[in-house]
Amino acid sequence: MTRHIKVAAAQLGPIQKAEGRQSAVSRMIELLKEADAGGAKLVVFPELALTTFFPRYLIEDPDEIDSWFEREMPSAVTQPLFDQAKQRGIGFYLGYAELDNKNGETKHYNSSIIVAPDGNIVGKYRKVHLPGHKDYEPDYKYQHLEKRYFDVGNLGFPVWRVFGRVMGMCICNDRRWAETYRVMGLQGVEMVLLGYNTPWGNATHDEPMHLKMFHNHLSMQAGAYQNATWVVGTAKAGYEDGNGMIGGSCIIAPTGEIVAQALTEEDELVSYDCDMDLGKYLKQTTYDFERHRRIEHYGIIASQTGATPPPE
Numbered sequence: 001m002t003r004h005i006k007v008a009a010a011q012l013g014p015i016q017k018a019e020g021r022q023s024a025v026s027r028m029i030e031l032l033k034e035a036d037a038g039g040a041k042l043v044v045f046p047e048l049a050l051t052t053f054f055p056r057y058l059i060e061d062p063d064e065i066d067s068w069f070e071r072e073m074p075s076a077v078t079q080p081l082f083d084q085a086k087q088r089g090i091g092f093y094l095g096y097a098e099l100d101n102k103n104g105e106t107k108h109y110n111s112s113i114i115v116a117p118d119g120n121i122v123g124k125y126r127k128v129h130l131p132g133h134k135d136y137e138p139d140y141k142y143q144h145l146e147k148r149y150f151d152v153g154n155l156g157f158p159v160w161r162v163f164g165r166v167m168g169m170c171i172c173n174d175r176r177w178a179e180t181y182r183v184m185g186l187q188g189v190e191m192v193l194l195g196y197n198t199p200w201g202n203a204t205h206d207e208p209m210h211l212k213m214f215h216n217h218l219s220m221q222a223g224a225y226q227n228a229t230w231v232v233g234t235a236k237a238g239y240e241d242g243n244g245m246i247g248g249s250c251i252i253a254p255t256g257e258i259v260a261q262a263l264t265e266e267d268e269l270v271s272y273d274c275d276m277d278l279g280k281y282l283k284q285t286t287y288d289f290e291r292h293r294r295i296e297h298y299g300i301i302a303s304q305t306g307a308t309p310p311p312e
């Protein structure tokens with residue numbers, strides 16, 4: 001079996017609040033067709049790809065909150081995307097808000113799935129590192145209410161064999177945490193798929209705009225290199241009802257190098273023919289975990305959350 005796979009990051013420009021899911025799905029289908037024409041076999045769409053980034057809004061009515069969530073996947077509105085992908089033999093990653101109702105208990109997750117080229121969902125991930133805050137903060141310049149609307153993901157960071165390669169997923173803020181990649185790295189991950197919605201603005205402190213993009217790429221490049229894995233990061237970008245979000249969707253090699261990157265903040269496809277053996281030499285040398293990791297010194301990582309400096 002060839003160890004190459006052509007992948008595409010299918011960046012979406014803004015989805016306005018009034019824009020329906022149907023329009024978002026149509027836009028994704030156009031990107032999927034372009035990916036197919038270019039020979040891509042795997043397409044990565046953004047986090048919460050079906051709607052505007054609703055966690056920026058304070059919503060108090062439970063029914064209105066639930067209206068932003070999907071109760072089933074595929075749903076009537078997303079079925080055409082599944083059908084097009086299956087018809088073309090393309091797999092895809094899709095981020096969406098998931099309403100889970102098991103045994104009478106309702107949970108809300110910020111989720112993603114991997115859909116195999118045969119149209120079947122082979123993997124689901126639920127976002128673990130939820131950023132922002134639970135309550136409306138009148139003094140903040142921007143609200144980011146993910147902790148209000150979502151439960152912490154309960155599936156960990158699994159990996160799956162797709163196209164015979166080991167693939168994992170994470171979502172947006174997860175990409176900033178070294179633990180995200182290392183847990184997948186320890187399962188031999190070869191490609192991490194991730195979608196993001198990153199606002200240009202901060203709630204309480206101003207940062208120069210270039211820093212936002214620097215940190216976006218820095219965290220994904222470090223995760224790729226330190227685990228010798230490909231990373232495909234896809235943004236929802238541009239101005240959603242006046243709220244700016246960064247673009248910079250990219251494909252990163254196991255060497256940590258960006259090999260393809262979006263230039264716009266619009267719907268844009270970037271693709272690359274990835275050699276899945278490229279990470280092998282790193283996995284056998286610098287990042288041969290079996291030989292070099294010293295777990296007897298890492299216990300604190302899994303036993304405490306906050307930092308505890310020594311007394312002054």
Ligand code: CDT
Binds near residue numbers: 172
């Ligand atoms: N969607 C998401 O996780 N966004 C965060 C921004 C958080 S700002 C409170 C990110 O890490 O990009």
